[in-house]
Amino acid sequence: MVGGTGTGTGNLGAAGSSATSSQNGGGQNLATGATAQLDLPSGDVPIGRLHKLTAAEFANSMHDLLGDDAPLAPVEPDSLVDDFAAIGASTVAMSPAGVGLYETATGSATDYVFSDPTRAAQVLGCTPVDTNDSACITKAISSFGRRAFRRPLTNDEVTRFATLATSIGSESGSSVLVGMRHALWAILQSPSFLYRVELGTASAADNGRLKYTSYEMASRLAGVLWNSVPDDALLDAAGEDALSSADGVRTQAVRMLAAPAAHRALATFTDNLYGLQLLGEASKDPTVFPNFKATLPAEMQSELEQRVDDMIFTSKGDFLSLYDSKTTFVNTELAAYYGLPAVSGSGFQRVDIPADSPRAGLLGAGAILVAYGLPQRTSPTSRGKFVDDAILCKAIPPPPPGVPPLPDMAAPNATMRQRMTAHRANPSCSSCHALMDPIGFGMENFDSVGQYRTQDNGSPIDATGTLADGAAFDGLASLGSTLRNEPIAGPCFVSKVYANALGRIALDLDGAALSALADSFAKSGNHADELLLDVITSDSFRFVAPSAGN
Amino acid sequence: MARSSRTILPRRMLLRGMLLGGVSVAVPLPRLFGMLNENGTAFADGTPLPLRFGVWFFGNGIIPDRWIPTLTGSGDAWTLSEELAPLAEVKSHLSVLTGFAIKVPNNAPHSSMPSAALTGAQITSSVQLPSIDQVIAPIISGGVAYPTGLHVGISNVSGATSLGTAISWNGPNSPNNPNYSPADLFKQLVQYANTGGAPKPPDPELARRTKVLDAVSADAKSLRTRLGTDDQKRLDQHLDGLSQLETQIQKLEMPTATGTITDPDKAYPNRGADGSITRQRAQAFSDLLVFAMASDLTRVFSFMFSCPACHGNYTDCGLDPTTFHEDYGHRLSPKGVTYATIGFNTGVQFAMSSLADTLVRMKDTPDGAGNLLDNSLVYTTSCVSESQTHGGTDYPLLVAGKAGGKVKGDQHIRIVDENTSKVPFTLLTAMGGTVTSFGMAEAQVNSGVSELLT
DSSP states (O other): OTTOSBTOOTTTTTTOOOOOOOSOSSSOOOHHHHGGGGOOOOOOOOOOOEEEOOHHHHHHHHHHHHOTTSOOOOOOOOBOBTTBHHHHTTTOOOOHHHHHHHHHHHHHHHHHHHTSHHHHHHHHSSOOSSTTOHHHHHHHHHHHHHHHHTSOOOHHHHHHHHHHHHHHHTSTTOOHHHHHHHHHHHHHHSHHHHEEEOOOEEEGGGTTEEEOOHHHHHHHHIIIIISSOOOHHHHHHHHTTGGGSHHHHHHHHHHHHTSHHHHHHHHHHHHHHTTGGGGGGOOOOTTTOTTOOTTHHHHHHHHHHHHHHIIIIISOOBGGGGGTOOEEEEOHHHHHHHTOOOOOSSSOEEEEOOTTOSOOTGGGSHHHHHHTBOSSSBOHHHHHHHHHHHTSOOOOOOOOSSOOOOOOTTOTTOOHHHHHHHHHTSHHHHHHHHHHHHHHHTTTTBOTTSOBOSEETTEEOOOEEEOTTOOEEESHHHHHHHHHTOTTHHHHHHHHHHHHHHTSOOOGGGHHHHHHHHHHHHHTTSBHHHHHHHHHHSHHHHBSSOOTTO | OOOOOTTTHHHHHHHHHHHHHTSOOOOOOOOOTTOBOTTSSBBTTSOBOOOEEEEEEOSSOBOHHHHSOSSOEEGGGOOOOTTTGGGGGGGGGEEEEESOBOOSOOSSTTTHHHHHHHHSSOBSSSBSSOOHHHHHHHHHOTTOSOTTOEEEESOOOOOSSTTTTOOOEEETTEEOOOBOOHHHHHHHHHTTBOOOSSOOOOOHHHHHHHHHHHHHHHHHHHHHTTSOHHHHHHHHHHHHHHHHHHHHHHHHTSOOBOSOOOOHHHHOTTSOSTTSOOHHHHHHHHHHHHHHHHTTSOSEEEEESSOTTOOOOOGGGTOOSSOIIIIIITOOOTTOHHHHHHHHHHHHHHHHHHHHHHHHHHHTSEETTEEGGGGEEEEEEOSOSBTTTTOOSSOOEEEESOGGGTBOOSEEEEOTTOBTTHHHHHHHHHTTOOOSOBSOGGGOBSOOOGGGBO
């Protein structure tokens, strides 16, 4: 993806270049065979890894444990690997400064909670009378610690934190609540909270394969479906070992997907999937785009998050129809910006874009057009690379060294397409740019701030083109429909959901699992809610590594 | 990580004893930073003055024709080039190295090359080795509050590179992400400032924080035994972070920093938002880093003016509010190539002016018998040489400072096609490193640039 924030490591050395389809798009979404086009990299058999909480997981967990009003100071930014924070979280190590940020963030949040005895009592579940009230102290630490650590605390851990509470609570000028605040502060700084510890244990019933325990499954389910810690019901289910079977996992997953926290987690997935963190740094030149208000990027992000959310949770439609759908969500400002009929009220509303509007689908979303554009002009290369990456799972190698100077961009009356086509005449550039630029040219009727236009630099725009496999399109809406029908579209999306859930890049040894998931996704009519359940209940998610014979 | 803390542990134990007793008593002060021998060349007890090391990084490269000084040699024999002109005030301490080339394959422009320049190795899914500042940190850091350094950044806008927005790494997948907020760094550092008068009883909260961190460390250690090798390393680094926090708390119990600390909100109220590229933001960070080094809170820093291939804008030096990387670096400004070239040159000079802001402050700060820059090395590089073509020859490499007399300064050394890794290896040696090679594979070297050294 172009320009990930944080310390993203892109596709380097991992995915390599993907195969291109030799089939003509526009046919059926036949999953089998298309999965092979994902060109999955080889890699070592996965092992259970510490998963550092992503910034979203940390924030959500803190709010779920301490209350939604607890203040949250910033922590280390996510490391995006293959676009996903969840993948970076499995390898990144915390810097010393990062450890300090967690101390500060957990310190100010616990300080806030304990500045009000009523709030403190809600979090603790009981109010210790004094430092001798070991019943309440132990109960509160055990209960809070179980959710924070996503498993029951060991006796040693309970003793450690209870001793801390009584030691500090017994100091001159202190109190038991001050002691409890510091015990919670310690729990929230413990690596057992800041990392999801999911290592697996050998399962005799499964030929000794490393299988996640029920508590580890609770941790995984809460992490992926809620981006947070488990609730008591999930931990109770784990306590009954109900999460050792696929059916038990499905029961809890269905319940969890119906909870509000599932929408929060899905929004983060959408942000990673489409690189929407780039919206935060997408500055536009106010002299060129005076109507582009600073509030728009956040609204556009929300729009796209709601479209994906609606598709999966409410409409429960064909997920790939997102690529050419005319349904979106706008508030008053966004409706006016897109030239849609005004909506009433202050919030977002589901609306249908008029059939004759050139705006359609994912690529017509302001969020995409703005994020993958430059301050003064469009970048067909960035837009094309986005489509290659997010929709077609086609890795583009980085540009070679010694690129010859580009032609002068000041040529009068030349469109962006005409200038870039001249650039692509150079053979050292054309092989890769041919995979990106033509797709971007199809989006040229929308400028860098997402507004429709028919001319570029005084000349008419030509938005026709073909994908690498020959599938033709004419303009943004047509491009969206063409992409929807690409055989790779379904398997590509499946692989993204899979990698995000597992917190690792999909490897060649995942091929069989991915093919099965892609098949059932296609058979379901591309229903992403069912795909999510299929992934979560699959062996790939319940075991540390796919089985050797798989 | 093994780090000396000989002046720290006894004092901590003393203070703890004092707190348990519940009364405030006079405690021995640690060795004052100003207690030097008669010549000002070492501490009175013979301990050498500390050395400092910094990496100062700017994205998007240079125009070699305008960067490389015309003449080589030292002193009056050479003069600064057009793009280096802003460094005139520190020419006496500047070593310009030209002709050097990146030796790893340029698998990814703006990633392979800065990875080689900073770590001596190609980038794969992450850097493969720690960056030079983190190789040097354990050698020079002693028991300071921030032994792995302070890491700051001006632009928080990313570039399309796999290096992301960090230029310092403890190792693979272990970035030291920059702090973009001068106000936040001030808030941290001002706590160490000794405002004079009799020692005050420490805030009881400091001792509580230590108790909390002790419990966290114990908890972390019980987890460690269950982990594989890679995760043990990750956890060890977390434990090292906890240990650094404990050291910082010990130092906060008795603030000793006597240097002048500048509040960025007072000195630079109009410096721009965190993450924006302005010279005042660079000046605010320079003030704070110099305070931290002069007060011996840290001996290492990294300063990321802009990240590799940074997509931010340089409006603060009069350029258009566009993407510096595209419109100027790649000359894609709709206003034409000539306009873009002039603007790019302005941008490089802007970065060098900000570097000068850091270096001049160091030179103006007394340290022993000389100044801070005398006892430091600041290594400056970028993510590419010629910005327009993603070139890797004639790589931009600057060294400022004299490492306590080990580095000559005031010279232009030109060695065509020499491995860039030789420069960080030389700096490592000057800082007291004893390893016999630096880097790996194509970028590995086992000798330095002897001309740099006295």
